[in-house]
Amino acid sequence: MKMPLRKTLLTMATVLLGVSLLGACSNTSNDSSSKGTDHSGATGPLKLSMMYSDSSAYPFNKDWALFKKLQAQANVDLDVQSVPSPDYNNKLRIVLSSGSIPDLVTEVRQDIVSEFAQNGVLLPLSDYMDKLPNLKKKIEEYQIEDELENWRTKDGKLYVAPVMNETALYNTAPVIRMDLIKKYGLKIPETMDELYAVLKTLKEKDPASFPMANLESADTLRNLSGAAWGIDPSYNGFVYNQDTKSYAYSYTGDHYKQYVSFLHKLITEKLADPELFTTSLDSWKQKMVTGKSVFTYTWISELAQLNADGKKNVSPDFELAPIAPIAGPGGKLAASTLRIPHGIVIPASAAKKPYFDQLLAFLDYLYSDEGSNIVTWGIENDSYEVVDGKKQFTDKITGAASIQRALWDSGASNQNYTMLYTYDWFIKVLDNPLVSTLTEEAIANHWFPPITKVPKLSPDEKEEENMQLTTIKDAYAKAQDAFVFGGMSIETDWNNYVKDMENRGVKKLIDLYNNTLK
């Protein structure tokens, strides 16, 4: 009984020893490939390593047709290091701090670019614009300079290859149960007061309901409806004022007071879901499709699913439809949409690599007409065809369950390396006539809020900012909960709140930001 155990343990020990020795040997060979510097000269394709944010919606697959096409057209073989998207930013910080950075790092957001750009980790792409002619051309063509300015560092250098949308899209909207509006002969709300009246009527018709729901958190609601309330959510509420030429904190201002008062009124009169700030995505969906809630702000692309489930659960007439922005004290404005959501960065060390020029050429290729067609439309005469000078998807794509899905399965429409989103492509993919008509209306009527200026901070200032922001954000969220759900009274406690926020660092940050303007 004891013998076999001893034997197994001894064998285990021997095996372990052997395996670890083997491991030590194989380490050296692994090392070179992990850095992705395997450029096999003129013969094979250039191997570039890419750090990649892996979305669960389209899990990375090395066999996507797109990679073969890219290899054939651009002679580049991408060595993709995929990281699950929920943890991408964590790993990104570690990799950028560690010094061994892949040739291309995708989906880098503005705050990370500005944090690492000034440490000398990233390559200043603006110094190499002569080698990036297509990028240069597209920046001019898209007239995106004012938004791009926010990505530049203090010295005016650009450290990122931006992902650019040709136009802002009206893809989030206030959404209301149109069948009920028709049934009760109501008017579609155009102002916040009218919204209140409509919600009140709907509550009377169905006393058990909570007419307004919100997906996920307080921040989501503020992001989607804030612009109309005059509390632009960009940059944590620190907004540059064109008239006074200085920064101000919008979450202690009058517009914000009106916003929380409105929500407080909805909560006390039971017009809004008691879980307004705490609901999960699944339970939000549940509230919408069971008819428990009839108004919300959301992405228009979510509606097809909600309507399908709602028809099964409530009635065949069930129809959630997007409407024009509801005007508030800030004006009739849609949610602020970034035309540059993120971008690709290249490590500064790449400049010394023998294949540096080819690396830049590949990056630029993604901005060329040919390159951007491949990563958005796919392969000509396979996934799309040109009819009368206009591109359209082939039956193979439009016949699939969803256009988006079909593109994803071929490796196209991938957030990581799609650098240009053209309007005609987007409209075809979303395949929802409401988005295009509403977007055209939005552009014509100036529903999109203007771009707010982001302060340009030095690394030290950035650190100071991070420290202050943590306390500010906590205090802000706590007070917002208390105001909306009645823990604090908006009439009596407001002045204390404003003072408290100022002492907690709002004043310091405003000084810090205003300093950057000098």
Next chain:
Amino acid sequence: MLYRKTRGFRLFMVFNFCILTLVMLAIGFPFLHLLAVSFSESAAILGGKVTVYPIGFTIDAYLRIFDHPSIMQGFKNSLIQTVLGTSISLFMTTICAYPLSKKFLKGRKAFILIIMFTMFFSGGLIPTYLVVKSIGLIDTIWAVVLPFCITPYYLLLMMTFFQGIPESLEEAAMVDGLNPLQILFKIVIPLSKPVMAAITMFLMVYYWNNWFNSMIYLNSSKMHPVMMIVRNIVAGADLASMGSGIGQNDINTLSSASLKSAVIMVTMIPVLIVFPFAQKHFAKGVMLGAVKG
């Protein structure tokens, strides 16, 4: 030890039965609910109709999971990581705990203090990463199994257990001509089966469930364990629909709730298979300790 069938005893048994049934239901219900949700259609889930049996039976969620290009590779990697990691951990913990359990070892207290120190303070993520990187372990399986192979808690657990083994037993073995290493493998380890089984179980669950280290230290996706894929599906199902402007036309027929449930089911099965075998030793371990007092 014979119970008389008095009325009080019967009453006690009835209560016993009721309470234990309640406990069992409390544990069993979430499990059954997940199972039911994983097989139900989206409309029924969102309508809040699903309780313990599926409504609108569908296996779409499971098809979607096994459709993932690297799920099978993931299972394989997880298996390798679990087996390799558990073996190394168990071996290293044993040979570290045994000497530390000997009171005559010089500097024993200092060693234990240093080890305990790491239970409360760690070097932080980025410094640890830099160490792992400079040893050249990044993107090899060793980055996942070596740096974390000794857990102070298990080490102390094992050390205390070793201390409980009567010294005279080892002295007898020494008289019979065994050297310390032989004593460890022939006498001490066979006597420590309960603690070995318990720690093996803990380690296996740790290595099976751990996605974080793989996410940080492994770059090539062909080495990723299944839990990393699971993590992406579970946490990403929400993010994907909101993050991109395009949104998620994808969940057309599939509710993210059913997908999550299915994923949890699939990854729970291996642990469920192993547990009953180890449980035998747990019970034994408890009794051994009790008799020794």
